[in-house]
Amino acid sequence: MSYIAExxxxxxxxxxxxxxxAAERLYAExxxxxxxMDQVAKRARLSRALLxxxxxxxxxxxxxxxxxxLEMLRMRFLEAVAQHGRGLDQxxxxxxxxxxxxxxxxxxxxVCARFQAHSVSPEPGSNEGAxxxxxxxxxxxxxxxxxxGIADGSIRSDIGDxxxxxxxxxxxxxxxxxxxxxxxxxLARFGIAIPDFSEYALSLLRALGSPRTG
Amino acid sequence: MSYIAExxxxxxxxxxxxxxxAAERLYAExxxxxxxMDQVAKRARLSRALLxxxxxxxxxxxxxxxxxxLEMLRMRFLEAVAQHGRGLDQxxxxxxxxxxxxxxxxxxxxVCARFQAHSVSPEPGSNEGAxxxxxxxxxxxxxxxxxxGIADGSIRSDIGDxxxxxxxxxxxxxxxxxxxxxxxxxLARFGIAIPDFSEYALSLLRALGSPRTG
DNA sequence: CTATATATTGACACGATGTCAATAACGCGC
DNA sequence: GCGCGTTATTGACATCGTGTCAATATATAG
Numbered sequence: 024m025s026y027i028a029e030x031x032x033x034x035x036x037x038x039x040x041x042x043x044x045a046a047e048r049l050y051a052e053x054x055x056x057x058x059x060m061d062q063v064a065k066r067a068r069l070s071r072a073l074l075x076x077x078x079x080x081x082x083x084x085x086x087x088x089x090x091x092x093l094e095m096l097r098m099r100f101l102e103a104v105a106q107h108g109r110g111l112d113q114x115x116x117x118x119x120x121x122x123x124x125x126x127x128x129x130x131x132x133x134v135c136a137r138f139q140a141h142s143v144s145p146e147p148g149s150n151e152g153a154x155x156x157x158x159x160x161x162x163x164x165x166x167x168x169x170x171x172g173i174a175d176g177s178i179r180s181d182i183g184d185x186x187x188x189x190x191x192x193x194x195x196x197x198x199x200x201x202x203x204x205x206x207x208x209x210l211a212r213f214g215i216a217i218p219d220f221s222e223y224a225l226s227l228l229r230a231l232g233s234p235r236t237g
Numbered sequence: 238m239s240y241i242a243e244x245x246x247x248x249x250x251x252x253x254x255x256x257x258x259a260a261e262r263l264y265a266e267x268x269x270x271x272x273x274m275d276q277v278a279k280r281a282r283l284s285r286a287l288l289x290x291x292x293x294x295x296x297x298x299x300x301x302x303x304x305x306x307l308e309m310l311r312m313r314f315l316e317a318v319a320q321h322g323r324g325l326d327q328x329x330x331x332x333x334x335x336x337x338x339x340x341x342x343x344x345x346x347x348v349c350a351r352f353q354a355h356s357v358s359p360e361p362g363s364n365e366g367a368x369x370x371x372x373x374x375x376x377x378x379x380x381x382x383x384x385x386g387i388a389d390g391s392i393r394s395d396i397g398d399x400x401x402x403x404x405x406x407x408x409x410x411x412x413x414x415x416x417x418x419x420x421x422x423x424l425a426r427f428g429i430a431i432p433d434f435s436e437y438a439l440s441l442l443r444a445l446g447s448p449r450t451g
Numbered sequence: 452c453t454a455t456a457t458a459t460t461g462a463c464a465c466g467a468t469g470t471c472a473a474t475a476a477c478g479c480g481c
Numbered sequence: 482g483c484g485c486g487t488t489a490t491t492g493a494c495a496t497c498g499t500g501t502c503a504a505t506a507t508a509t510a511g
Binding site for chain 2: 467468471
């Protein structure tokens with residue numbers, strides 16, 4: 024009987040994944056605001072009511088996508104770190120990775136932004152909580168790179184607490200990406216192209232951590 | 238007869254302002270998401286249908302509040318600039334002003350954030366367009382302070398185009414405030430207090446522009 | 452084959468948005 | 482004061498999306 028329950032569990036997990044798949048595709052196609060539960064249900068070829076068996080409400084479904092988004096982000100961060108030796112270069116690579124990520128998966132960045140903008144209501148067992156955990160794991164990669172940088176001397180040691188520095192860099196970078204993605208037209212009107220903007224921001228951030236340049 | 242039309246126009250403007258007042262109060266009380274047109278109408282003591290005479294839809298009403306928000310922000314920036322002589326200090330004061338502003342009027346910052354996150358659909362004559370203009374005016378203050386700083390030598394001259402620098406600083410600061418307001422609980426869990434976070438970010442930004450320190 | 456648990460659905464109630472024809476208020480010529 | 486055109490204001494409607502629940506279908510066990 025345990026075998027049965029196990030298979031049931033797997034089926035359930037698969038169904039859940041199918042739903043998230045459908046929702047994610049629609050998210051990428053038209054933006055979350057114009058995705059309805061009905062559309063998700065249709066795309067996943069099941070009834071709308073069933074969605075509410077797997078997800079408390081629409082928000083929880085979005086957070087389920089957010090979980091994937093943050094997991095993917097962490098992966099990209101890890102790849103970025105792996106390709107560089109010195110901490111400073113790793114941190115810069117993380118910034119670049121975040122920017123590429125936002126370009127490659129706009130809907131993932133969107134859900135990250137929403138997650139970061141809305142303050143949490145820490146209901147235990149919710150997907151929102153899972154997002155928070157994934158977010159912590161992603162930022163932990165940054166902290167580690169900063170630590171490495173301070174240790175190998177590529178990042179100035181008087182930068183302060185690595186955690187604080189990591190969070191600040193995160194906020195900076197996130198702000199830049201958000202502005203770049205949402206206001207590219209206005210920036211162009213200002214004579215600013217997105218790639219230039221990104222590179223400029225990255226160079227400033229590198230200068231910030233670098234011990235010699237100033 | 239022109240007199241009549243003029244008075245009519247004024248009445249109309251007043252009505253409009255009353256509606257925005259009502260909407261803004263509700264915004265501040267409960268956040269925009271849980272404000273309904275019905276509630277706005279009730280608070281302004283008129284029928285819901287009339288709101289749609291003054292504002293195309295709910296979004297336009299929010300953008301009307303956004304217009305006020307950005308105007309207020311510009312005022313704060315101007316005050317901040319006026320209280321300092323050197324450009325570098327002016328720029329830092331602008332950053333501080335933005336942070337205080339977000340603390341004093343959370344709903345204003347919220348509408349700024351939403352405006353900045355959503356990409357514009359440039360329908361002429363809309364309040365959204367007016368927001369964009371007000372936003373430009375606010376950032377123009379920053380640009381001017383940077384120019385002054387480069388001129389008086391308090392800001393390193395190799396910082397590049399003042400417009401680009403201004404936009405970048407804006408993005409940085411906005412990102413910090415957003416994270417600070419939305420995730421104060423999580424930051425606390427990381428052992429980071431909001432005032433410390435803000436001060437830290439400001440000190441980093443100051444170091445960025447300062448020619449000597451590095 | 453029946454009984455029991457689980458998965459799935461159709462249909463409902465509710466709430467919010469946006470529209471429109473109908474009504475009320477106003478200024479005006481008489 | 483009285484109709485009359487114009488403008489302001491509203492009630493009622495249609496539409497859509499969410500979340501819930503009892504009812505049905507499906508699978509498992511005895």
